[in-house]
Amino acid sequence: MGFEGIGASVRRKEDVRFLSGKGNYTDDINRPGQLYAVIKRADRAHAKINSINIAAASAAPGVVKVFVGDDMAADGVGGIPCGWQIHNQDGSPMAEPAHPAIATGKVRHVGDPVAVVIATTKQEARNAAELLEIDYTDLPAVAHLTDAVKPGAVEVHDGVAGNICYDWAIGDKAVIDGVFANAHKVVKLELTNNRLIPNAMEPRVALGDYDTSSGEFTLYTTSQNPHVIRLLMGAFVLHIPENKLRVFAPDVGGGFGSKIYHYAEEAIVTWAAGKLRRPVKWTADRGESFMSDAHGRDHVSTAEMAIDQEGHFLGLRITTLANMGAYLSTFAPAVPTYLYATLLSGVYKTPVIYCNVKAVFTNTVPVDAYRGAGRPEATYLLERLVDVIAYETGIDKVELRRKNFIPADAFPYQTPVALQYDSGDYQTTLRVGLKNADWDGFEARRAEAKKRGKLRGIGISTYVEACGIAPSAVVGSLGARAGLYEVAEIRVHPTGSVTVFTGTHSHGQGHETTLAQLVVDQLGVPFDQVEVVHGDTAKIPFGMGTYGSRSLAVGGSAMVKAMDKVIAKGKKIAAHLMEASVEDIEFKNNTFTVAGTDKSKTLTDISLAAYVPHNYPIEELEPGLDETAFYDPKNFTFPGGCHIAEVEIDPETGVVAMVNFTAVDDVGRVINPMIVEGQVQGGVAQGIGQALMEGCGYDADGQLTTGSFMDYTMPRANDIPNMSVATENTMCTHNPLGSKGCGEVGAIGSPPAVINAVVDALKDYGVRHLDMPATGPKLWSIIQASTPRMAAE
Amino acid sequence: MYDFTYQKPSSLADAVKVLSGDMEAKALAGGQTFIPVLKQRLNKPSTVVDLSKLGLSGITVAGDKIVIGAMTRHADIASNPDIQAKIPGLAHQASLIGDEAVRHRGTMGGSLANNDPAACYPSAILALGGTIKTDRRSIAADDFFQGMFTTALEQGEIITSIELPIPQKSAYEKFRNPASRYAIVGVFVAKHASGVRLAITGAGQGGVFRHTEMEKALSANFSPDAINGIVTPADDLNSDIHASSEYRAHLIGVVSKRAVAKAA
Structure with a gap:
């Protein structure tokens, strides 16, 4: 075992399970009595829904229930919320049209959910979905930017004039025009940034579960940020208090941003599990990914x-x-x-x-x-x-x-x-x-x-x-409806091994390795005695997840702060055990030393004393060696x-x-x-x-x-x-x-x-x-x- | 996929019987097109008849011909020393089909029976002047391919082997669709004692076709320069988001010259 701290190319510990087929992905999770949801999606870009006849589908073999958008609306389910509000140049807020989880009234893009069929097998749900009779009146559609802003273009949302969500600017128009008026030369370029489809290797999956004894909902989902999903879905869509809602994103096979967002399918399966009192799983097939995962650029x-x-x-x-x-x-x-x-x-x-x-x-x-x-x-x-x-x-x-x-x-x-x-x-x-x-x-x-x-x-x-x-106050002033700090809990166990609970989420980046190296570096704990836990709101403190290359800079910094607290507390315990002054205790290489002496205690000596506080400054210090820190970047x-x-x-x-x-x-x-x-x-x-x-x-x-x-x-x-x-x-x-x-x-x-x-x-x-x-x-x-x-x- | 019944007969006669007696029954060879089609519910067979127990695989040299069993996998064709030595264009072509997994499951007979207009093999079989042997007859390649996804096969007729004359020279050049890796233009050229045959896949609206003007020029002078200036009209060529018919028409010239250069 060589050097495994900061700067070492330690092999990724998670790769052993990924490469040997032992990863635990959302679709690997199955709950007793689980049902399967198949989502019927719009096959056209823009149409009025006149009627949906669910009779034949509902009567099909294995079908437990068919829900349409009106069912969710009637139950008081909210629309999918947006997490960031931009203001127009004139100070008014952006247009924020309703986004029902299942379309009501109109469909607005190919892939827009129209109904969900829930059956005892996926095959039965698929069969029944083909029996849905949807009567549409097609409307003209607009797909390209330059077409959408033409005068007289079709309106995607009634009342959103010219299809403009917002008209925003940064900088001073008069000043820049002055600069251009006096410039030696102006070089102009018109260009497009092509629209991309993320295509993570693992398609999205959502499994909703409802525990009839505790009244607790659990959503297993392919997410980069389970707490964000819990907050958005619980507070704005399904109105489930956070103490009754657990969101767990286990191993996730690639995100690239596309698994940040709260998606309709998460709300649909969680809501349906509550209605039906049975677990409901939805797994995207690849074609659905193309038409329902958020796209990029454009x-x-x-x-x-x-x-x-x-x-x-x-x-x-x-x-x-x-x-x-x-x-x-x-x-x-x-x-x-x-x-x-x-x-x-x-x-x-x-x-x-x-x-x-x-x-x-x-x-x-x-x-x-x-x-x-x-x-x-x-x-x-x-x-x-x-x-x-x-x-x-x-x-x-x-x-x-x-x-x-x-x-x-x-x-x-x-x-x-x-x-x-x-x-x-x-x-x-x-x-x-x-x-x-x-x-x-x-x-x-x-x-x-x-x-x-x-x-x-x-x-x-x-x-x-x-x-x-990002700095929470800054992004808040710019319209973010969330803070963007990060959190870490460092739990030193009685025998000196460490579990890190991080609010960030690894979906391929190798956090279980990188974050463990921080612990090796700062606490001197061997690499194989460090475990990194992420993704489960039932285990980790409220963190904001992984996107924007933030996990190390923000989440890692939270770990450093939490480990500083561990060391500070450890010094107090060490001072007590070695009958020295706290100011004289130094910590290095997993060991607390009384400066200038050969008296020392290992981190394990200290953690054992912390959890078995027989000889412990119990009047001044709580037992345990488990510290949490929130870090809000400057x-x-x-x-x-x-x-x-x-x-x-x-x-x-x-x-x-x-x-x-x-x-x-x-x-x-x-x-x-x-x-x-x-x-x-x-x-x-x-x-x-x-x-x-x-x-x-x-x-x-x-x-x-x-x-x-x-x-x-x-x-x-x-x-x-x-x-x-x-x-x-x-x-x-x-x-x-x-x-x-x-x-x-x-x-x-x-x-x-x-x-x-x-x-x-x-x-x-x-x-x-x-x-x-x-x-x-x-x-x-x-x-x-x-x-x-x-x-x- | 939709539900279907599955049968794996152990005699050719039994397989033919099932497939002939049921218009909705479908044969399963390597399944590398058919199974994705089933998964997407684009086909709803009553019965899937698995041909893998009929003993139809294997490669043999018979005089001036190579005979390939219909169920022989692409990987086996690509790596067969006799094919590499005698019809190197075919070995190379097989090595370019799909990916490693596809090449270890997909079969020559399955590909020919499907006659995808962008599949590789039809160009080889046509350029080599092969013969498709079935449970009931022999069909010359020139008669076999009858347009996009259409062949001379009758209901229930099963390809058993493909007989390929050994040419003097052969080569295949493939210009891939960057997404699917099928051929946008694939050119197989074969120089026989009787003349040159050159077949093009991927480009034609009617599937694989022979380029007779190029064949004539190459029969006189088997060199890339011989087909300089031969223009292929775009009218009957495919056009899609990856390649316009004009681009395909141009590529036919470029790819054909490269195939000839490789063979010559």
């Missing part, structure tokens, strides 16, 4: 940068349309505002920034945070715009970035868009990135590729993001870095091959380098997916055209190159670990690097910009359209 933006003669950025002016889908998902309104527009300074000292965001309802699946959440959209916009500025001015794209960087000695740096960056060193991550990618050797590689008939390009992205979400954390992509395009087919990828990230203190590398690799893979392959499609009628893996292109292992992943870290200055977060950097930094590389590869074809995904046929069309012009030159 922006259309116009970006303009005012620059001076030397290429210094003077002002940035942006208008963005952001798709909300048909209903507001839990955190949807925050994504294109406080997780997007506040990042538009990027790594640059742009002095004036203005951004107007209109959030728009459409007849599509709700859109919410997906790995990176707003920050990939900001980074993509900015890093594409910087490359276009280089293209139009002829200034070298690396030089242009360097001359506009926030310098390393400028921290803390107050951006014009509300954030204050605490630390960073963008010149260093850039320098190391260029070196690791052999930037200077690129032209030789391009020439060599040309001999093979390939168009080779290189692209760079220098980025910063904000995570470690600021966001600001990981950043430099991503460099290298691609080769086959000009005969337009197909792009990723040939090199280099990431140099600043993630603050690294606990487990292997896990950080894995997180970056995974994020980059998703970023490459967005840049080259993925794109959720809706046709003009709102039908999902990419509703399965036959049509939605997920990146696969052989699409992803071996990548060079390194870190060049500056410490976060305001949390005790110095950690910033690493879960999203890959997905944030990489898409513009890839597209910049594709555009660079096509530089002889007069390409200034192209939208993601850069698919073969798209590039082939560009090459075809350009070839005659080249020939004429």
Whole structure:
């Protein structure tokens, strides 16, 4: 057993059960007498429900009950709530139309629940669902942003004029217009950020249970944040007091944001279990995941940068349309505002920034945070715009970035868009990135590729993001309806082993390993004597879960605070046992020592004394060694870095091959380098997916055209190159670990690097910009359209 | 999937009897298309007749032919030394179908009977000029493929083996659908003593087809340059969110040249 503390690449302890088929996922849980729910979903994007005839379905073999939306409404069930309220420019609140768990009156997107059939087997429930007779009157639908804001567009919700959920802005319009009026040059770029479907490996599952003896409800669910679900569902939807509602998210097979939200199915099965007095389980099939998991991204933006003669950025002016889908998902309104527009300074000292965001309802699946959440959209916009500025001015794209960087000695740096960056060193991550990618050797590689008939390009992205979400008072003032602190309980057992109860949730990130390493480091307890418990509201204190790369920066900091309390109490016990003054007790390597003597007690001596307090300062100190700490971060954390992509395009087919990828990230203190590398690799893979392959499609009628893996292109292992992943870290200055977060950097930094590389590869074809995904046929069309012009030159 | 009865007959005659006597009965070979279709409730057979006990697997060399049992798995075709040596295009093609799991379950007979317009094998069988042997007759490849998901097979007719003439040269080149990994354009080229046959899968609205203009040019000069400038009209080609008919028409030229280069 070697070094297993902070900085050690300890192998992930959870992987043994995951890789040997012993994981305990929600669908692995079955309760006695369990029934199965199948949800009948709208097969059309927008329609009035005239009637639902449930007679045949209700009489079908095995069917226990069929519920429709009116049944839930009649029982006083509330709509699915939204967790963040944004205000319009005029100060009025955003439009927040009702979101019934099961549709009433109208369906508003393909996949909208219309009824639930509950039967003794899933097969019977499926059979019966086919017997439901739903009489619809089809309504015109609107799926695309630019269509939804056209005058006279169909209204997704009655009374939400122009489909505008909110019209929000940051910055001073008059000031920015003044900057542009006097600028040397303005560079303008119109771009879209393609809509994505998260596709976690494990589909969503919800199992509701009701204990008739205690009156307690339990929801087993695929969630990233069980306490948030308990609060939202208990308080706003089902009106179940929290003391009678347990939410348990056991092993969860990937989330990427899509399992943050409170979904209708959770409310449906929990409510139905109470009605029927039997457990009710719903398991999504893959097709349902495509049409019911919250989607990501989907922006259309116009970006303009005012620059001076030397290429210094003077002002940035942006208008963005952001798709909300048909209903507001839990955190949807925050994504294109406080997780997007506040990042538009990027790594640059742009002095004036203005951004107007209109959030728009459409007849599509709700859109919410997906790995990176707003920050990939900001980074993509900015890093594409910087490359276009280089293209139009002829200034070298690396030089242009360097001359506009926030310098390393400028921290803390107050951006014009509300954030204050605490630390960073963008010149260093850039320098190391260029070196690791052999930037200077690129032209030789391009020439060599040309001999093979390939168009080779290189692209760079220098980025910063904000995570470690978030200071509660700050987000509260911005419209969050929740606090975003984190909690940890450190329970030292009588024999010195430790259980950590964390409010964060691991759904692939390896917390059981990383968080245990913090205990190894601070308390000196061996790795195999530390257990991390998460996911069960019956066990853990009220925590906010995992998203926004917050688990270590916020949850880990709560652990540090709780362990500080353990040590402080341990010192008092040690002082008593060793008849010394508390001030003279030192704690190191699992041992309490009286300073300057050879008198010492191990943590186990102390914990045993704490639980068997025969010789104990019982007048002054409670028994036990079990401490809880809540940690509310003082600021966001600001990981950043430099991503460099290298691609080769086959000009005969337009197909792009990723040939090199280099990431140099600043993630603050690294606990487990292997896990950080894995997180970056995974994020980059998703970023490459967005840049080259993925794109959720809706046709003009709102039908999902990419509703399965036959049509939605997920990146696969052989699409992803071996990548060079390194870190060049500056410490976060305001949390005790110095950690910033690493879960999203890959997905944030990489898409513009890839597209910049594709555009660079096509530089002889007069390409200034192209939208993601850069698919073969798209590039082939560009090459075809350009070839005659080249020939004429 | 919907409920159905399941039968696993141990003689070809019994299997034919069940399938012939019931219009709603369906044969199960490797199931790599059929089972997902059942799971999505897109098909509602009365009876599923499992063909795995009929002894229809195996690969044998018979003079100037290779005979492949209808239930032979893709993985076995890809790794068979005789096929690798004598029809390398076919071994390579089998190695590109689906993923590892699909290749260890899916069968050549099942794929041919299904005749998915984007499946790989139809292009090999057509370009090789193979013969499909069934429980009752022999069908030339040129007569077998009759359009998208349509073959010459009669109700209850079961493919027993596929007889493939050994060509002088062969190669397969596949341009994949990036999502499904089926062929957007797959080209199998075979140089026989009697001339060149070149078949294209994935592109045609009517399923696999031979490109006679290319065949003629290649029969005269078996080199990629021989098909320079041969334009394939887009009119009868598939168009979907992954590839327009114009893109497919262009790819036919590119992929065919690459297949010829590989074979030559």
